[in-house]
Amino acid sequence: MAAPPTPRTPTRTGRPVLEAHGIRKAFPGVLALDGVDLRLFPGEVHALMGENGAGKSTLIKVLTGVHPPDAGTVSVDGAPQRFAEPLEAQHAGISTVYQEVNLCPNLSVAENILIGREPRRLGLVHWSALHRRAARLITELELDLDVRLPLSAHSLAVQQLVAIVRAVDVRAKVLVLDEPTSSLDRDEVAQLFALVRRLRDRGVAILFVTHFLDQVFDLCDRVTVLRNGRLEGEHRIDELTPVTLVHRMVGGELRTLDELAETSHTGTAAPVPADTPFLSARGLARAGAVQPYDLDIHRGEVIGLAGLLGSGRTEAARLLFGADHADGGELRIDGERAVLRSPRAAIARKIAFCSENRKAEGLIGELTVRENIVMALQAARGWTKPLSRTRQDEIAARWTEVLDIRPADPEAQVRNLSGGNQQKVLLARWLLTDPRLLILDEPTRGIDIGAKTEIQKLVTRLAAEGTAVLFISAELEEVLRLSHRVGVLRDHRLVATLPNDTSLTPDRILGAIATGATS
Amino acid sequence: MTPPDDTGSGGRPARTPGVRRLAEHRLFWPAAVLAALLLGNVALTHDFFAVRVQNGHLYGSLIDILQFGAPLVLVSLGMTLVIATRGIDLSVGSTVAIAGALACEHIATAKDPGSPPTVLSAVVVAVGVAAAIGLLNGFLVARLGVQPIVATLVLMVAGRGVAQLITDGQIISVSSGAYKMIGGGYWLTLPFAVLLAAALVAVTSLVTRRTALGMLIESVGGNPVASRLVGIRAAGLLVTVYVVSAVCAAVAGLMISSNVSSADGNNAGLWIELDAILAVVIGGTALTGGRFSLGGTVLGALVIQTLSTTIYTLGVPPETTLVFKALVVIVVCLVQSPAFRARLSRRRRPAAPGPAPATGDVAARRQEVHP
Numbered sequence: 001m002a003a004p005p006t007p008r009t010p011t012r013t014g015r016p017v018l019e020a021h022g023i024r025k026a027f028p029g030v031l032a033l034d035g036v037d038l039r040l041f042p043g044e045v046h047a048l049m050g051e052n053g054a055g056k057s058t059l060i061k062v063l064t065g066v067h068p069p070d071a072g073t074v075s076v077d078g079a080p081q082r083f084a085e086p087l088e089a090q091h092a093g094i095s096t097v098y099q100e101v102n103l104c105p106n107l108s109v110a111e112n113i114l115i116g117r118e119p120r121r122l123g124l125v126h127w128s129a130l131h132r133r134a135a136r137l138i139t140e141l142e143l144d145l146d147v148r149l150p151l152s153a154h155s156l157a158v159q160q161l162v163a164i165v166r167a168v169d170v171r172a173k174v175l176v177l178d179e180p181t182s183s184l185d186r187d188e189v190a191q192l193f194a195l196v197r198r199l200r201d202r203g204v205a206i207l208f209v210t211h212f213l214d215q216v217f218d219l220c221d222r223v224t225v226l227r228n229g230r231l232e233g234e235h236r237i238d239e240l241t242p243v244t245l246v247h248r249m250v251g252g253e254l255r256t257l258d259e260l261a262e263t264s265h266t267g268t269a270a271p272v273p274a275d276t277p278f279l280s281a282r283g284l285a286r287a288g289a290v291q292p293y294d295l296d297i298h299r300g301e302v303i304g305l306a307g308l309l310g311s312g313r314t315e316a317a318r319l320l321f322g323a324d325h326a327d328g329g330e331l332r333i334d335g336e337r338a339v340l341r342s343p344r345a346a347i348a349r350k351i352a353f354c355s356e357n358r359k360a361e362g363l364i365g366e367l368t369v370r371e372n373i374v375m376a377l378q379a380a381r382g383w384t385k386p387l388s389r390t391r392q393d394e395i396a397a398r399w400t401e402v403l404d405i406r407p408a409d410p411e412a413q414v415r416n417l418s419g420g421n422q423q424k425v426l427l428a429r430w431l432l433t434d435p436r437l438l439i440l441d442e443p444t445r446g447i448d449i450g451a452k453t454e455i456q457k458l459v460t461r462l463a464a465e466g467t468a469v470l471f472i473s474a475e476l477e478e479v480l481r482l483s484h485r486v487g488v489l490r491d492h493r494l495v496a497t498l499p500n501d502t503s504l505t506p507d508r509i510l511g512a513i514a515t516g517a518t519s
Numbered sequence: 520m521t522p523p524d525d526t527g528s529g530g531r532p533a534r535t536p537g538v539r540r541l542a543e544h545r546l547f548w549p550a551a552v553l554a555a556l557l558l559g560n561v562a563l564t565h566d567f568f569a570v571r572v573q574n575g576h577l578y579g580s581l582i583d584i585l586q587f588g589a590p591l592v593l594v595s596l597g598m599t600l601v602i603a604t605r606g607i608d609l610s611v612g613s614t615v616a617i618a619g620a621l622a623c624e625h626i627a628t629a630k631d632p633g634s635p636p637t638v639l640s641a642v643v644v645a646v647g648v649a650a651a652i653g654l655l656n657g658f659l660v661a662r663l664g665v666q667p668i669v670a671t672l673v674l675m676v677a678g679r680g681v682a683q684l685i686t687d688g689q690i691i692s693v694s695s696g697a698y699k700m701i702g703g704g705y706w707l708t709l710p711f712a713v714l715l716a717a718a719l720v721a722v723t724s725l726v727t728r729r730t731a732l733g734m735l736i737e738s739v740g741g742n743p744v745a746s747r748l749v750g751i752r753a754a755g756l757l758v759t760v761y762v763v764s765a766v767c768a769a770v771a772g773l774m775i776s777s778n779v780s781s782a783d784g785n786n787a788g789l790w791i792e793l794d795a796i797l798a799v800v801i802g803g804t805a806l807t808g809g810r811f812s813l814g815g816t817v818l819g820a821l822v823i824q825t826l827s828t829t830i831y832t833l834g835v836p837p838e839t840t841l842v843f844k845a846l847v848v849i850v851v852c853l854v855q856s857p858a859f860r861a862r863l864s865r866r867r868r869p870a871a872p873g874p875a876p877a878t879g880d881v882a883a884r885r886q887e888v889h890p
């Protein structure tokens with residue numbers, strides 16, 4: 001994905017625009033940050049890296065006034081600041097896109113972008129000016145969407161972009177982006193990077209959190225690494241290699257580094273099994289979401305779905321889970337006709353669906369990690385057959401260990417977990433139902449490198465044991481690494497299903513996406 | 520997988536002192552408020568805590584609070600479950616009136632008003648009709664997708680009319696020893712109503728916490744979209760909680776009318792739905808649904824009942840009772856708000872870190888709002 005990094009010397013003019021020193025932040029039971037320093041210079045892109053739960057998002061929240069620090073100082077342009085709320089940070093020139101998209105789904109895209117600074121005329125909102133201005137900002141990112149539609153009409157990725165557009169609009173000295181690229185395709189990533197470079201050249205300091213190493217080497221000048229709530233160090237990117245960077249994040253466990261090396265694509269195509277597919281869709285469709293498509297998924301097969309943002313990947317998958325009703329075509333499971341009226345019906349047939357939008361569609365934030373993990377199993381049993389507390393504790397403890405969920409406290413409220421750890425909770429919930437078809441929509445979103453490798457291995461192992469997997473990811477390398485066949489979607493239509501032999505490359509898939517042709 | 524480091528968890532564990540742990544307990548603030556109110560009453564009436572035994576019955580202000588608070592406890596109990604699903608049940612007051620009216624009407628027209636079978640069938644009729652009301656509410660909310668506040672508003676208004684129709688706009692008096700037992704009788708030295716309410720609270724907590732019902736209700740209230748995708752049948756749960764709420768209200772209605780041996784379609788249970796909502800909130804269950812606490816609700820209902828008793832003993836002039844009550848309720852709610860407490864403690868110790876809750880992050884904000 002990475003263009004060769006452009007060697008450039010950061011324009012370090014004098015003193016940092018934002019400086020944090022000795023930041024400490026404890027939550028009940030967890031010391032999230034312990035003596036962390038951070039310096040941001042004007043005109044640099046600065047990466048903030050660390051494993052899931054290392055404290056990156058917490059540091060950002062302390063810098064921007066969401067959480068007050070327990071100790072330490074934050075200064076802007078050399079003057080100590082104590083932001084009582086994010087609005088104050090924004091007025092001081094720090095604008096932020098938090099990890100979990102925080103917009104109003106029922107307001108229009110335009111309103112979301114300009115809320116709080118709507119153009120006014122005679123004290124009333126000047127709607128046409130509002131729409132024009134929002135549309136102009138949107139096109140700056142080379143996006144094409146109707147700013148009058150409610151935000152909820154758009155996919156999570158678009159929502160993420162809207163959040164970015166909103167942040168960029170404020171006259172900012174510092175732009176903070178917490179995993180902005182986690183659900184974006186390479187095109188959007190490229191556009192975002194172009195925008196970030198423009199801002200950098202204008203002298204804005206950008207703090208950038210990501211788990212994608214190539215993006216760090218592509219875009220950033222320096223990196224601050226956190227490990228387990230402590231500062232590991234600040235480094236110049238050109239003095240690091242991907243391997244040494246990972247080494248600094250995880251504290252040098254060689255196993256992870258080895259795995260990193262063997263992640264190249266080898267072509268996993270197997271002859272399509274001849275038996276009846278576990279699931280077979282014929283002309284399955286839903287108006288406005290996905291055009292009629294045919295798809296067979298066999299036991300032990302991993303089907304990848306590729307396509308651009310908004311191409312209908314998620315929509316296609318939702319029909320297979322009964323999350324949306326198909327209004328055309330038919331579905332066969334084990335060769336028999338099946339009508340999935342609800343997710344419950346799909347779950348009864350041992351289909352599992354791990355949604356890409358963990359906050360809105362996945363987790364029940366107020367409940368504990370344990371309750372979230374056992375929820376699907378419990379729902380399937382019905383309320384009269386409760387899993388005993390001992391059983392629940394066993395299950396939670398086991399999956400906390402298998403997926404290395406941190407902190408390893410099953411009684412923690414799931415909304416207090418870091419983004420990557422929340423994703424693992426969601427995976428655990430579905431893995432433990434022992435599904436025959438596992439639909440994974442962006443399962444590695446926000447997950448650190450070590451855990452990502454682990455999840456990929458898990459998918460491979462499940463498939464080897466006979467589970468059918470539908471794997472959706474914006475990251476083509478990942479799709480290619482795991483899938484036996486790759487379905488390509490374009491404009492809500494499944495345009496090709498390509499066997500994943502050694503000749504299949506990201507470029508060929510991109511070609512299919514671009515032209516809609518099969519070769 | 521990434522190796523466990525020296526501590527084995529993302530952040531390092533930090534110790535919370537025992538006192539703070541106690542203050543973080545869900546029931547701490549409702550219990551503290553109740554204790555404060557009770558102690559305040561001792562200052563007013565010196566024998567406030569005194570409990571006498573007379574004719575084998577317990578008497579005293581505390582017993583009175585329990586007895587007169589029993590209907591509110593019951594109504595709040597059902598309300599808690601409804602609120603936990605992100606709903607609200609405004610029709611409970613009318614259900615109270617309908618239940619009392621039905622039972623009294625049944626008893627008054629029976630040949631033998633005093634006999635247990637008559638009273639039993641009266642109870643069955645009242646509870647049965649209430650269950651039908653609950654079914655209707657549940658149907659409107661779960662199947663037709665009507666907003667709970669609107670769906671139950673229908674019966675809140677219409678139900679009172681129905682109650683008056685049943686009683687012909689009159690107050691029906693009954694003289695039935697067996698019926699009097701429900702709201703005014705004693706058993707094992709205690710008011711029967713208290714025992715009945717306690718039993719229903721116990722059954723409800725057992726059923727919600729020993730089965731998975733409670734967890735599923737919290738899931739549906741906490742995130743309805745996710746709950747559908749996880750395979751929870753929300754419709755059944757919603758109907759259940761509205762039926763439970765209506766049945767609880769019906770039993771409360773029986774208690775109220777039995778206590779005064781009459782049914783008043785106009786005034787029985789008037790505004791009790793608002794007291795119940797308040798009790799639920801004071802008890803620590805958020806109106807936004809999700810986690811609920813039955814213990815907290817019981818404490819909340821007792822807080823409100825104690826407040827009413829206090830107002831009575833204070834001799835607050837009737838025309839200012841509501842204002843007085845409102846003021847106390849505002850203070851109670853403020854004391855329970857973590858944001859308010861943080862602000863207060865910051866003012867006292869200006870150097871202390873701890874600004875008001877943030878607005879940028881929903882997770883952080885919710886954390887601040889709910890105790």
Ligand SMILES: Nc1ncnc2c1ncn2[C@@H]1O[C@H](COP(=O)(O)OP(=O)(O)OP(=O)(O)O)[C@@H](O)[C@H]1O
Binds near residue numbers: 099
């Ligand atoms: N509001 C909170 N209450 C309690 N603990 C919290 C809260 N917010 C964060 N934590 C804990 O603080 C630690 C750091 O979390 P943080 O979200 O900063 O991690 P992160 O580095 O952003 O991870 P990720 O890559 O998964 O997003 C975690 O152990 C997390 O569970």
Ligand SMILES: [Mg+2]
Binds near residue numbers: 057099418419420
């Ligand atoms: Mg994070």
